[in-house]
Amino acid sequence: MTERSVTHATFVVERFYEASPNRVFRAFEDPEAHDRWFVQGEGWEVAEYTHDFRVGGREGGRFSPTGDPVVYSNQAEYHDIVPDERIVSTYSMARDGVTMSVSLATIEFRAEGSGARLIYTEQGAYLDGIDQPTMREQGMNWLFDALAKELQREPAGA
Amino acid sequence: MTQRSVTHGTFVIERSYPVPPARVFKAFADPKAKAQWFVGPEDWNSGPNSLDFRVGGTETNVGGPKGGPVHTYRCLYQDIVPDERIVYTYDMLMDEVRISVSLATLEFKASDKGTHLVLTEMGAFLDGFDKPAQREEGTQGLFQALDAYIATLTADA
Numbered sequence: 630m631t632e633r634s635v636t637h638a639t640f641v642v643e644r645f646y647e648a649s650p651n652r653v654f655r656a657f658e659d660p661e662a663h664d665r666w667f668v669q670g671e672g673w674e675v676a677e678y679t680h681d682f683r684v685g686g687r688e689g690g691r692f693s694p695t696g697d698p699v700v701y702s703n704q705a706e707y708h709d710i711v712p713d714e715r716i717v718s719t720y721s722m723a724r725d726g727v728t729m730s731v732s733l734a735t736i737e738f739r740a741e742g743s744g745a746r747l748i749y750t751e752q753g754a755y756l757d758g759i760d761q762p763t764m765r766e767q768g769m770n771w772l773f774d775a776l777a778k779e780l781q782r783e784p785a786g787a
Numbered sequence: 788m789t790q791r792s793v794t795h796g797t798f799v800i801e802r803s804y805p806v807p808p809a810r811v812f813k814a815f816a817d818p819k820a821k822a823q824w825f826v827g828p829e830d831w832n833s834g835p836n837s838l839d840f841r842v843g844g845t846e847t848n849v850g851g852p853k854g855g856p857v858h859t860y861r862c863l864y865q866d867i868v869p870d871e872r873i874v875y876t877y878d879m880l881m882d883e884v885r886i887s888v889s890l891a892t893l894e895f896k897a898s899d900k901g902t903h904l905v906l907t908e909m910g911a912f913l914d915g916f917d918k919p920a921q922r923e924e925g926t927q928g929l930f931q932a933l934d935a936y937i938a939t940l941t942a943d944a
Contacts, residue, residue, distance in 0.1 A: 633868060633871050633872055633894075635872070635874075635892050635894060635907070637797065637892070637907050637909065639795065639797065639909065706863060706876070708876075708878055708885065708888045709885050709888060709913060711791060714791050715791055715793070717793075717888045717911055717913070719863070719865075719876040719888065719890060721865050721866070728842075728865070728866045728874075731865040731866060731874045731876065731890060731892075732890065733876065733888060733889065733890040733909055733910075733911060735793050735795065735888075735911045737791075737793060750793070750795055750911070752795060752797070752890055752909035752910075752911070753890075753909075754874055754890060754892045754907070754909075756866060756872075756874070
């Protein structure tokens with residue numbers, strides 16, 4: 630019998646981007662932009678991913694580290710969207726079909742000086758010791774680095 | 788324009804029950820059992836309610852004081868280990884306004900006396916409509932109703 634356990638943890642990641650809150654928000658809202666920085670991560674093979682950015686929308690996909698047969702999947706739901714200001718979502722992560730975490734993620738966008746401050750708060754339940762909060766925090770930091778690169782691209786329509 | 792805010796909070800509620808984990812689990816998993824205790828005050832309007840207890844399934848519980856705001860609980864089941872664990876996320880709405888989004892874990896642990904139940908709730912409370920302390924108080928009220936329901940099981944035994 631599997632020894633069951635749950636680890637609860639909250640972490641916060643803050644970033645300042647030289648881009649308007651609207652531009653940063655658009656990187657989450659626009660499927661093409663979201664796909665570039667959030668889905669198509671370096672070192673990952675994405676088997677499938679569907680975007681559904683609206684309150685009640687569910688999105689997710691399946692992906693593997695390059696050359697590794699293990700399949701990770703995520704299933705997210707958008708709960709609250711305030712354009713240019715806030716996104717609240719929940720998501721579960723599974724490894725080879727076994728749920729390893731369920732998280733509640735809040736993103737706040739605030740105008741600050743010539744750009745935007747992004748405050749990401751993730752509250753999570755990590756199941757049966759498969760994943761750890763510190764690993765997740767590191768993963769989110771990589772993603773927000775990728776978002777910085779996305780925001781350095783020419784704005785669409787500019 | 789609304790001033791936007793988010794307050795994050797976590798609380799834990801624990802209980803000890805003199806019945807096996809399977810019987811406590813059933814109080815959450817079985818729609819008829821859950822309807823015995825997961826309800827608003829007696830003088831509230833209630834419904835429509837539904838419970839689809841499976842991973843990916845949803846639960847809705849609607850109620851409110853007569854002539855007052857409609858409280859809507861909308862839950863999505865994320866992880867279920869029979870008799871051991873339930874992980875779910877839920878929204879609370881007051882009329883059409885979403886006041887919070889929460890992630891809750893229920894752990895059912897076998898103990899010498901029966902079951903040790905642990906609820907851990909992590910929440911994002913939106914725009915100042917509700918607070919973690921208020922939610923904890925409201926959830927304590929639901930657990931008192933659960934206590935009374937479990938007591939009827941032991942009385943039957």
